[in-house]
Amino acid sequence: MEKSGHNVSQDLKGVNGSDAHSQHRVIRAASLMGFWTFLSRILGMLRDVVSARSFGTSWQWDAFIYAFMIPNFFRRLVGEGALSSAFIPVYSETLAQKGREEAFRFANVVLTTVASGLLLFLLVMEVALNVILRFTTLPPVLNLTVDLLRILFPYLWFVSLFALGMGISHSHRHFFIPSLGPVILNTAWIAGVLWIIPNAGPELASQTRWLAVILLWAGAVQLFVEIPALYRLGFRIRWVWDLLSAELIKTGKLLLPSILGFAVVQINIMVDMTLALAIGPGANSSLWYGTRLMQFPLGIFAIAMGTALLPAISHHMAKNEIDQVRRTMSFSLRAIFLIILPSSVGLMVLGKPIVQILFERGEFDALSTVRTATVLLCYAVGLFAYSGQKIFAAGFHAVQDTRTPVQIGVVALISNVVLNLILMVPLREAGLALATSLSGILQFVLLLIIYQKRIARLDTRILVLSFVKILFAAAAMGALCVGAFHFLSGWFSAYHLLSRALHILSAVLVSIAGYFVFCFCFRVSEVKEVLHGLRRRPSKEV
Numbered sequence: 123m124e125k126s127g128h129n130v131s132q133d134l135k136g137v138n139g140s141d142a143h144s145q146h147r148v149i150r151a152a153s154l155m156g157f158w159t160f161l162s163r164i165l166g167m168l169r170d171v172v173s174a175r176s177f178g179t180s181w182q183w184d185a186f187i188y189a190f191m192i193p194n195f196f197r198r199l200v201g202e203g204a205l206s207s208a209f210i211p212v213y214s215e216t217l218a219q220k221g222r223e224e225a226f227r228f229a230n231v232v233l234t235t236v237a238s239g240l241l242l243f244l245l246v247m248e249v250a251l252n253v254i255l256r257f258t259t260l261p262p263v264l265n266l267t268v269d270l271l272r273i274l275f276p277y278l279w280f281v282s283l284f285a286l287g288m289g290i291s292h293s294h295r296h297f298f299i300p301s302l303g304p305v306i307l308n309t310a311w312i313a314g315v316l317w318i319i320p321n322a323g324p325e326l327a328s329q330t331r332w333l334a335v336i337l338l339w340a341g342a343v344q345l346f347v348e349i350p351a352l353y354r355l356g357f358r359i360r361w362v363w364d365l366l367s368a369e370l371i372k373t374g375k376l377l378l379p380s381i382l383g384f385a386v387v388q389i390n391i392m393v394d395m396t397l398a399l400a401i402g403p404g405a406n407s408s409l410w411y412g413t414r415l416m417q418f419p420l421g422i423f424a425i426a427m428g429t430a431l432l433p434a435i436s437h438h439m440a441k442n443e444i445d446q447v448r449r450t451m452s453f454s455l456r457a458i459f460l461i462i463l464p465s466s467v468g469l470m471v472l473g474k475p476i477v478q479i480l481f482e483r484g485e486f487d488a489l490s491t492v493r494t495a496t497v498l499l500c501y502a503v504g505l506f507a508y509s510g511q512k513i514f515a516a517g518f519h520a521v522q523d524t525r526t527p528v529q530i531g532v533v534a535l536i537s538n539v540v541l542n543l544i545l546m547v548p549l550r551e552a553g554l555a556l557a558t559s560l561s562g563i564l565q566f567v568l569l570l571i572i573y574q575k576r577i578a579r580l581d582t583r584i585l586v587l588s589f590v591k592i593l594f595a596a597a598a599m600g601a602l603c604v605g606a607f608h609f610l611s612g613w614f615s616a617y618h619l620l621s622r623a624l625h626i627l628s629a630v631l632v633s634i635a636g637y638f639v640f641c642f643c644f645r646v647s648e649v650k651e652v653l654h655g656l657r658r659r660p661s662k663e664v
């Protein structure tokens with residue numbers, strides 16, 4: 123543990139070149155991934171706009187969304203989330219200790235096992251779905267859902283193998299091509315809705331089937347775009363069947379608790395949605411739109427940082443470089459606070475005008491805006507905690523401990539249910555959002571405490587001091603943002619979309635400039651550290 127008199131800025135200045143280099147790698151990788159995630163989020167918002175225009179809230183669109191949700195549920199459990207979290211630490215360890223050839227062989231063993239297992243699962247599902255369609259009589263919405271599932275389920279195979287290739291690339295500090303996956307999907311979705319399915323006839327059911335085929339092909343494109351990048355690393359796809367591989371067994375042991383950890387999150391969402399149904403009409407929609415806006419900074423910064431951090435921490439752990447693990451974790455948490463806290467305050471003070479300009483038209487009236495903005499405010503309270511969870515998840519997975527996050531996740535799930543039942547009566551759907559934030563903060567604190575006890579002690583005094591100083595700077599920024607928004611209201615028309623957008627953007631730009639000034643006033647040294655990490659010239663990849 124560092125001495126209490128240690129200055130925060132010394133975390134960068136007083137460490138060796140390798141430590142600063144590690145911080146540089148994490149920041150550069152997270153920045154690159156954050157850019158492509160940002161582009162994907164923008165495309166995702168545009169995707170929702172064009173889909174709403176084409177399909178509205180028809181029962182055919184209900185069927186499509188539900189059918190698309192099911193393979194994506196399995197994708198989150200088996201593919202992008204759990205598989206990467208279990209695979210990367212073992213791959214990094216093999217790469218560090220046994221070299222590239224053994225690491226590539228291990229990757230091919232996993233590739234062979236996953237491809238074969240998923241193919242068998244998909245064959246069983248396709249047979250079952252065909253039997254249901256042939257021998258049962260279903261209502262139109264369920265019949266279309268099952269029909270769409272027949273098309274969309276193979277999407278799981280492509281994106282899971284894409285996730286495995288992404289894990290290999292990330293372990294070698296290559297982040298560009300894997301970041302293109304969501305961009306490819308959203309681009310194909312938008313192009314399909316705008317230019318392809320209008321020629322599929324007037325029936326919405328037929329149009330949704332065409333869109334399902336387009337997304338299936340988009341999944342295949344994601345995988346095939348990744349293959350040349352893997353070949354440039356020296357990786358060659360081989361059929362290697364070795365169920366007794368020690369590395370495969372170790373990955374399997376890590377995979378099950380990791381799947382359970384991601385399942386806890388999905389169960390949490392299902393609980394919230396089920397209770398929202400009991401509240402009444404509009405509750406689920408308000409939660410959905412609030413979540414979409416809350417996920418924007420979370421996806422761009424926190425998930426990108428956590429994804430970039432996992433191979434870096436795994437690399438240091440494989441070499442038993444505990445000091446660098448500690449410093450890199452501390453730096454990542456403080457960098458996340460630096461970005462997420464002002465983002466949270468911005469969503470709180472500008473939530474209503476943001477919701478208005480994005481959604482308030484047609485059936486989405488002024489009351490819907492108020493409900494969604496209130497939900498967004500309650501979600502924003504815990505945004506720093508959700509972000510910190512991503513960092514600690516990478517920290518635990520890097521040491522191949524996937525059980526602890528699951529156990530803490532179960533505690534948070536129970537607390538969320540209890541808080542939901544308490545807060546949903548007086549606050550309605552906003553109570554569900556606030557319960558999610560409070561349980562998320564509890565989960566973050568527990569992860570911090572247990573990480574320090576079991577893996578590496580972080581200087582809590584430095585973290586708390588940084589958090590408080592950044593929070594004060596963000597709060598001052600929020601006050602400036604409110605003042606700037608009201609002051610500028612006379613400069614812009616309230617009746618034109620572009621003018622309203624420029625009004626919000628102007629207030630945001632003033633707030634960002636003010637935030638850096640306030641960071642200087644409160645001596646937030648993390649600004650210099652992050653800028654230093656961005657400026658350092660990248661060295662040769664691993």
